[in-house]
Amino acid sequence: MTDIAAPVGQSDRIGEIDIVRGFALFGVLWMNVLGMGGFVVPEDKIHGLTQFETLEKVVGFWSHLLMAGKAQALFSLLFGFGFAIMMDRIGQRGGDGTKIYLRRLTILLVVGIAHTCLLWTGDILNAYAAMGFLLLLTRRWSSGWLLAAGVALATLVPLAVLVFYQMTTPAGQPPAFVALMEAGAESRWPIVMGRDYPAFVVAMFKALFIEFYSQPMMLSYFGWILGRFMIGSWIFRQGWVQEPRRYQMGYALTAATFIPVGLLLSVRRFIMQGIEVEPMEWATSLFRSLGAVSELVLAIGYGALLMLLCQIPAVRRALSGLGTVGQMALTNYLTQSLFFVFVLYGFGLGLLPWMGATLSLVFAVVVFAIQIAFSRWWLSRYRFGPAEWLWRWGTYGTKPALKRT
Template sequence: MSEPTSPAASAGSTTEARPVAASERVTLLDALRGFALCGVFLSNAITWFSGRAMMSREQAQAQAAPLLEVIVNSVYQTLVNQKFITIFSFLFGLGFSIQMSRAAARGSSVVPLYTRRLFILLCIGAVHLIGIWMGDILHTYAMVGVLLLLFRERSNKTVLLWAVALMVAMSLVLPILQRYVPVLLHGADAAAEMAKASQADEAAHRAQLLTALSSDSWWTGVVGRFHFFVDTFLRMNRIKWMGLILSRFLFGLLAGRLLLLQAVEANRPLLRRMIGWGFGVGGLISLAGLVMSRMRAMGLLTSQDNVWPFLLNNLQEIGFLLLGAGYVGAFALLFQRERWQRAMGALAPVGRMALSQYLLQSIVSVCIYDGWGLGLIGKVPPSRVVAICFVVFAAQIALSHWWLARFRFGPAEWLWRSLTYGRAQPMRLAAGQKAADAAA
């Protein structure tokens, strides 16, 4: 949901801030964003829209018991879960780097325009959060995105150190503190009781949310989402989540400075290393997590009292980052091949209007799953959720091609840009103008 440009963008820059012209865009970034949006949709649907994250463990396990569901869930956990939101966050940080470059080319500061963009994004996210879906990521991106301004003049080394430090702190150090500080302060038995009470409280909130979303009243769902958000916003896991997002933003900022995806051939060795480490180490961590999950589901691992399951569980965040990096490297290098580029380029229009399509996914999904719609929440196993996602996303690809053949922006992008720049942006393409010549 950023504005990717080519290294040559500065050649046509002006002193006035403006939306990015199509000739300045990097199709690879748009296609990669479309690819990431598909994975994010799958994750949101399997975990939240379908109601699975709100069920009790026994309900979720019973629904996923058939062999087909075990296979689908295993593939999802290994290859999809949290990997694509990692790519999406990475691209947000990369987009910030590009915005800084464009501001420097104009001889102006990135701060005023960027803060306006984030404020408008926060407002859009708030409406999405309360009115449509409580899993909104936009408000979080807006809040965490402000912190990127602190790094705009920092060296690449500093950015890298902060990115790594935040990843390690949020994925390992914070969980260790959460686990062992209560033991030191209150004793093992009291800490265990506190942990059980916290888990029971969270399960109760999720059960209440499932009841609200299963209602045939849209307003009941709105109230349920609002209460769930308020009750869970300041929990420690929220802090962890925001820290991890900032880490991913910083990796993206560094990648943008290095022109990782704007100059692929020059960065081919680095991209190959990303593939090796990503699918090697990241894949092993992800597979180990899957084995641990299956053992727990089969009753072979009944608790996390053993330190190794605990550490492996929290190492998953590092695995998400590594495997996400592997996807980015593989996508970028495959995109350099003409045949692959034609196929993968079909995703570029979705990436160009990613904000509109992200919001559309939520609207369509709540109509399908919530009680006032088709009422499938809590009733559809993972395999059917995946099938629904692919059908909806295929329609989104077609819609994106159709829309951008006629308009310069997606509808949400038009609103975002118009409010950011303080004036309505021209929407329709000029007569006979090709979509590829439109601003995005």
């Protein structure tokens, strides 16, 4: 008899999704390192390679243009897709996946909060779990409503929050949450570069839960996460990813349209800065909210391009390293933070001050290469990553077989 509550087997995995997830995870790693200045610590403390100023500017421009916010958007779409496929497969077996899904999210929430406080204040898992609970409410919505609400949340909520800050912030002053985060980053600098771990834990907690989640800006953050979840769930319902060879032309058209449009929306700020033009005051919030639109559009374009490339056997083999990392996404995401602690912070080598645009990219490539090698080695011997194995055990209540036979 088939266990209706059994986890998805390896044979049921969609290999292309693992590759896309691995790509997104590399982008998350890259942008997390690059974004520490101004978020975790003051931006002016990250001096980068001062002797190569032109190189820093060029790499920084292309880094922000191509990946800033896009990897997180792609990861969010994949979360929504994963929710839909999990509920669908359990439903096909005649079961109700709600209890399983709630247990899965509860574990993720606990892991995310612990990860936030103990290692990395930029943790995304706690927010994903929180919005995942709300995503469950959309399970029986029609596809039309799901897409419409998802697009609205992912684009209009950020606009509404920006309008709120524009209306309530005195002219010439930064919004209150910006001043709060800048002061927090300044206070964290000696802690992050020091060796007082209890103080580090307190600082990580304050950074996320006091400086960010207690502010109205968090509504924008939650809105675009939930909206992207819903769009990812809608994409599953269309069946495009389940039969990739059938929709190759659609992938090609999507990539050829969404990537140029997304890049154009992303570059708008750099163009206006170059010609020294500022948007009219009434349009400032609208102009800034286009950032959320560009992230979503480019994420969809990147996903479509990768799905298309995966249909070429030689290219798929070349991308297989991304797939191994994607199969162990939770394990690899958590271990990236260990690299932060032991390489960038004062607990280890203390290299954070040099992590400008150039070395951020180098660091990300080196760490990700290590993760590809480790993931290949591990998956050749075991069926799941360590964190994935524990997560499945807690979710389904039965200990899954770990070793390959």
